[in-house]
Amino acid sequence: MIEAELIWKIRTQLGEGPIWWKDKLYWVDILAPALHIYTPATGEKRSFPLKEQTGSVVPRASGGMVLAQETGIVLFNPQEESDEALPWPEDKPIINRFNDGKCDPQGRFWVGSMGRDEPSGSLYRIGSDFEVAEMLDSIRISNGLCWDESRDRFYYIDSPTRAIDVFDWEPEEGVISSRRTFARLPSGETGVPDGMTIDTEGRLWVAVFDGSGVHCIDPDSGLSLEKISVPASKTTACWFGGEDLDQLFITTASIQEDLVALPLAGSLFVCRPGASGLPTTACVL
DSSP states (O other), rough: OOEEEEEOOOOOOOOOEEETTTTTEEEETTTTEHHHHHHTTEEEEEEEEOSSSEEEEEEETTSSSSEOOOOOOEEEEEETEEEEEEOOTTTOOOOOOOOEEEETSSSSSEEEEBBSSSEEEEEEEETTOOEEEEEEEEBBBBEEEEEEGGGGGGEEEEEEEEEEEEEETTTTTEEEEEEEEEEOOOTOSSEEEEEEEBTTTTEEEEEETTTEEEEOOOOOTEEEEEEEEOSSSSSEEEEEETTTTTTEEEEBBBOOOOTOOOOTTTEEEEEEEEEEOOOOOBBBO
């Protein structure tokens, strides 16, 4: 079993949403709202407090970052520490807050909201003109999402279902269809699937909340090929980065954690699993 190594000792409450962009790793703490930026080449670590709980961050093609927050979508410039809220449509109420979000290969921003105890969340697709389309509803905890263009697939996780679902994917219009269960965690595995990413071979890397690790899922069988061990039970998300995109960065949470037994909970970890990821697509907003 591969073991992840500590790379930034920090006690985030709910570390999430790592993304690699221009030689830096960006990630957020949802509950103690902050944007964290790590530069491996220099070892620099920077943190920016945010005004609202923030579920995800993606790079913006025209500069800066896009944040998915409690009340809507915000454009954030780390250099100037400035932000600009975009007008969220009144006919699409945000339930609780936004959670995980990523850009599809065409640069459209897909982001899900939280239903928590009720299936009242949604998954949205946001285009370059800020046209917001509801792609899925009746979601409880919208989490991992990624695309496999070579197989015309879109993968998605609603965590309480404990399943990884797959859809047919039509890239030009950004349409998904024919939802079905693709994979489940191995028998006896604790926790629920959370954030995920995909490598160049189409394998999924799925973080398991309350599962102390990341599973590599085979794209043909849907079975776990291996597990990366993380010294924190609440493993939240992962993303490939580094100069050759062959380092897997892993975020964790410290909420409701035994911090005596697991003092590194909430920290950022990394490993080299023998796979490489895909370049990050910037948001066209």
